[in-house]
Every structure is written in C-alpha cells, then in structure tokens.
C-alpha cells in the first residue's frame with residue numbers, strides 16, 4: 159500500500175521482480191486504475207533494519223529513526239533476541255528503546271525488570287507500561303520520529319499500536335500458554351501516523367534474528383559499551399574469545415563490562 163503526501167492510498171504492485179520494497183520505503187509510483195498503481199522506483203533509504211540467515215534476508219522496516227523493542231514477562235522473552243536487535247540497530251546507528259509491556263502482571267514483571275536493568279545502565283531507555291491500561295509514558299519518545307515496534311510474537315506490539323492509534327484496529331490475539339509463545343497474529347508491517355511528524359510501524363513477531371549480514375569483525379561494534387576497548391587488545395585481529403591480552407575479557411573480569419553481554423557476543427560469533 160502506497161500513501162501519497164495528501165494521504166491518498168493506492169494498492170500497488172512492484173514493477174519487474176517482486177519483493178524488495180519494505181514498509182517505510184519512499185517510492186515513485188504510477189497510477190494505473192482507481193486506487194491502484196505500479197511502484198516504479200524505491201528511493202534511497204536512510205536506514206534499513208533487517209535480519210538474515212544463510213539463505214535469505216528479511217527487511218523489517220525502511221527509513222525508521224527509532225526501534226522500540228517490545229518485551230513482556232508473559233510469554234517469556236528471549237534476552238538473546240534483544241541483544242541481536244541491538245546489534246542490528248547499532249549497525250545502522252538507529253537508536254533503540256526497550257518497552258516492557260504487560261506491567262499489570264506484577265509478579266513476573268519484577269523478574270523481567272531485573273533482567274532489563276542491565277540495558278538501562280548501557281543507556282537504552284527502558285519503559286515499563288501496560289498497553290491495556292495506559293501507554294502515555296511512551297508518547298514523548300515518539301515525537302518527530304518514525305518508530306518500529308519490533309519483538310517476539312505475543313509481546314503486545316499491536317496492542318500498543320491500537321492504544322496509540324485507536325482507528326487502526328490491528329488484530330491481536332491471545333497467547334498460547336501451552337507453548338509459552340504468541341500466535342504470529344500480525345502478518346504484515348504497516349505504518350501509522352501519530353501526527354504530522356511522528357509515525358509508528360507495527361511489525362510481525364520475530365522468532366529468530368539472524369545477523370548473517372554483519373561481518374564477524376564488526377559484531378563487537380554492535381555492543382555499545384565495548385567501544386572503548388576495541389583496538390586495545392594485544393592482537394589486532396582479536397576475536398575477544400580467549401586470546402591472551404584481550405582488552406574486552408580483561409574489562410569483563412574487572413567488572414567494567416557485563417559478563418552476560420560478553421557471553422551474548424560470544425554466542426553471536428558462533429552463528
């Protein structure tokens with residue numbers, strides 16, 4: 159769906175090969191029939207958030223200026239997925255905020271807060287809210303930005319979107335308690351305007367966040383607190399795994415960086 163500056167909408171196909179165009183893209187298109195058109199050209203992207211495994215790449219959104227990683231205590235969230243999201247974001251220099259949704263589930267939320275404290279100390283804003291009650295703490299973070307709601311299925315991304323844009327009426331669905339997961343309710347990303355300068359994209363739940371597109375030697379740059387130590391190791395090609403004289407391992411041993419984050423980095427090196 160293409161929207162013009164005046165807010166007119168056209169159902170479009172892509173000229174030539176299918177795919178390639180993503181939610182948030184700016185395009186040139188030609189009208190072919192009432193409310194229909196052909197996308198002729200994708201304009202250069204400011205940012206591109208995507209994930210990739212050995213076989214394919216999947217664009218999450220184009221031209222976003224902020225990523226809102228949505229987590230909740232129920233179903234349980236993967237801290238590794240947060241870290242992968244952060245690495246993808248850092249590689250595109252896109253700022254991230256973390257939203258802990260379903261704060262009304264007070265007891266499990268307490269445990270989630272303790273896990274997320276680490277990310278707050280790294281400088282990522284961590285907001286706690288309950289989308290079914292009140293999302294007002296999130297509003298100031300949306301101003302003058304194009305944000306994408308990203309995260310696992312069932313965390314409440316579409317519920318947050320509906321709270322922000324009541325007319326949107328995005329489909330939401332009960333989670334599966336048996337599987338401790340969401341039901342992959344949202345199948346297509348879509349951008350919604352909050353006001354003239356702010357927009358939010360709701361995206362489908364992510365199960366795995368492959369980072370095949372990021373070179374191994376660049377992975378450490380995805381960990382913001384590692385930056386002062388990169389280039390300080392004894393060996394210039396240090397992978398910070400177990401090499402002697404590694405500045406990152408030394409920093410972790412001395413409590414300057416979190417051993418949990420170094421362990422996630424090691425996990426990313428493996429695949």
Ligand SMILES: Nc1nc2c(ncn2[C@@H]2O[C@H](COP(=O)(O)OP(=O)(O)OP(=O)(O)O)[C@@H](O)[C@H]2O)c(=O)[nH]1
Nearest residue numbers: 289311312313314315316317330331342343344363
């Ligand atoms: N208790 C509680 N439940 C919530 C809250 N926000 C969302 N939910 C519920 O969580 C379930 C999943 O919400 P969705 O908004 O569909 O989740 P999603 O992240 O969009 O999931 P996908 O589209 O599958 O990626 C629904 O049953 C929501 O009603 C909240 O703040 N508190």
Ligand SMILES: [Mg+2]
Nearest residue numbers: 315316343344
């Ligand atoms: Mg959804």
Ligand SMILES: [Zn+2]
Nearest residue numbers: 391396398404
């Ligand atoms: Zn090192």
